[in-house]
Amino acid sequence: MGNHNSEHKMNEVLTLDEQRIVQLLSGLDRVNSPTDFNFRVKARIAAAPSSTRRSWMPAVLKLAFPVILLMLILGVFLMRDPGVSMSDQVAKADEVQLVPGVVSQEPAASLPQSVSVAPGEVPNPPKIEQKESIAVVKRSPEPATPKAAVVKEVETSAPSGSIDLSSNVTQGINVPVPVNANKTFSPPKGSGRPVRLSATGVFSLMGIKGSFSGSEFKVMGITAGSAAEQSGIKAGDIVEAINGQPLAGGLTFPHDFAGGSLKVRRNGQVVVLNVGQ
Amino acid sequence: MAFDQIGTLGVGVYQTPMHEEKLSDHALIEATKAGDEGAFEQIVDRYRNSITNYLYRFLNDYEEAVDLAQETFVRVYFALDRYHTQFAFSTYIYRIATNLAISEIRRRKRRKLMSLTGLFQNEEDSGVEFQPPDTRILQDAELVDGERNKVIARAIAALPEKYRVPVILRDIEGKSYDEIAEIMELGLGTTKSRISRGRGLLKEKLQHYM
Numbered sequence: 001m002g003n004h005n006s007e008h009k010m011n012e013v014l015t016l017d018e019q020r021i022v023q024l025l026s027g028l029d030r031v032n033s034p035t036d037f038n039f040r041v042k043a044r045i046a047a048a049p050s051s052t053r054r055s056w057m058p059a060v061l062k063l064a065f066p067v068i069l070l071m072l073i074l075g076v077f078l079m080r081d082p083g084v085s086m087s088d089q090v091a092k093a094d095e096v097q098l099v100p101g102v103v104s105q106e107p108a109a110s111l112p113q114s115v116s117v118a119p120g121e122v123p124n125p126p127k128i129e130q131k132e133s134i135a136v137v138k139r140s141p142e143p144a145t146p147k148a149a150v151v152k153e154v155e156t157s158a159p160s161g162s163i164d165l166s167s168n169v170t171q172g173i174n175v176p177v178p179v180n181a182n183k184t185f186s187p188p189k190g191s192g193r194p195v196r197l198s199a200t201g202v203f204s205l206m207g208i209k210g211s212f213s214g215s216e217f218k219v220m221g222i223t224a225g226s227a228a229e230q231s232g233i234k235a236g237d238i239v240e241a242i243n244g245q246p247l248a249g250g251l252t253f254p255h256d257f258a259g260g261s262l263k264v265r266r267n268g269q270v271v272v273l274n275v276g277q
Numbered sequence: 278m279a280f281d282q283i284g285t286l287g288v289g290v291y292q293t294p295m296h297e298e299k300l301s302d303h304a305l306i307e308a309t310k311a312g313d314e315g316a317f318e319q320i321v322d323r324y325r326n327s328i329t330n331y332l333y334r335f336l337n338d339y340e341e342a343v344d345l346a347q348e349t350f351v352r353v354y355f356a357l358d359r360y361h362t363q364f365a366f367s368t369y370i371y372r373i374a375t376n377l378a379i380s381e382i383r384r385r386k387r388r389k390l391m392s393l394t395g396l397f398q399n400e401e402d403s404g405v406e407f408q409p410p411d412t413r414i415l416q417d418a419e420l421v422d423g424e425r426n427k428v429i430a431r432a433i434a435a436l437p438e439k440y441r442v443p444v445i446l447r448d449i450e451g452k453s454y455d456e457i458a459e460i461m462e463l464g465l466g467t468t469k470s471r472i473s474r475g476r477g478l479l480k481e482k483l484q485h486y487m
Binding site for chain 1: 318321322325326328329330333334339342343346347348350351354355425426429430433444445448449451473476479480483486487
């Protein structure tokens, strides 16, 4: 190093002061590393966290892994509904809502062809198909009304031999009627997301007719033979909550809603009635 | 193969003793990249003393200098894949050592409690500490030399970083202006002026020994 040092300085024009400074600095004793230097370096390398270690994986592969993973995820989304873009799917899923007032579909192949009730005999709860349907509508900025909002209606026709609720076959027989025993609903295909029932849809399934007033639902009428009738809901009742959840905006329930409790205000008194349970 | 397994597995792969004398830094690095840890050991042997001496003069603390020199080699080892051979390896390793040393100095400054000198220092002289000339008369020539070296070492260590690095590299490590410019990633003119300015500051501090 000393020779190397003097070589450089020979080519440099220095003042006397600079020469003296250079002489002082180059005259300093050099220090050497300790004898166990290599061992300590090895130990540090061996103890280094894995994140700092040289990886066996080439840099190209390091980049390729996340890219391939991303492509796989995108591929899964696109293959779920070929021909429909992912944004369309998301938009479609957001736009569906259940509106009561019309029928459900699913031809009741398993329905009994006829129901006969012998005196003194309690029949099994009949599977009744009601002449109502649930339509899939597009959600508009304003609250959708059944009149204007129906876009797609699933036609249903009661197969011959099925029982019409209006005929009140079970009249006089106290048979518990499940909320959705006679109504079935299949979520639209291709949405990619489970469809949920709005509060209005739930009331419809229960057989309750009425209208919303703020965050309350005023019962205007009850479908004969429905679960609501069985549970004692009456016209004029005001429903405040379903399953303890206030009827605020955005309240939804699973599409296979089987029944629940209604918090009802009747003549100033609050009662909780179980419907379809 | 892990670096700590050298000697048990690595020797057979690479004929270290046969080529030890003339292999360039780049050849040793390529061999290390290929998995020969013995080649990396040669690199360490080649630079360990110069890097330690450089860091010692920079920090004026031997233990810290050894620690940072070891860290320098660890960083080099794990960054070999990113090393491009268009630069001299010595430039590369000195740059890493310099960056580590500067980081260490800044870390020390952050730790340092606010002092009177710190309150009144301006940015230009932020690294300069008050160093009164030592006018005591010493009896023994050896003691005189030892004391003088200590004063010089302290004077170097008290230089601002931007002057300290080029002065040490030039006047102690014997690097060329071009190499220093590459290590500091500066222009040649700036490098020369900083060296000149650094020497001027040292002259003021070491007036007693001139």
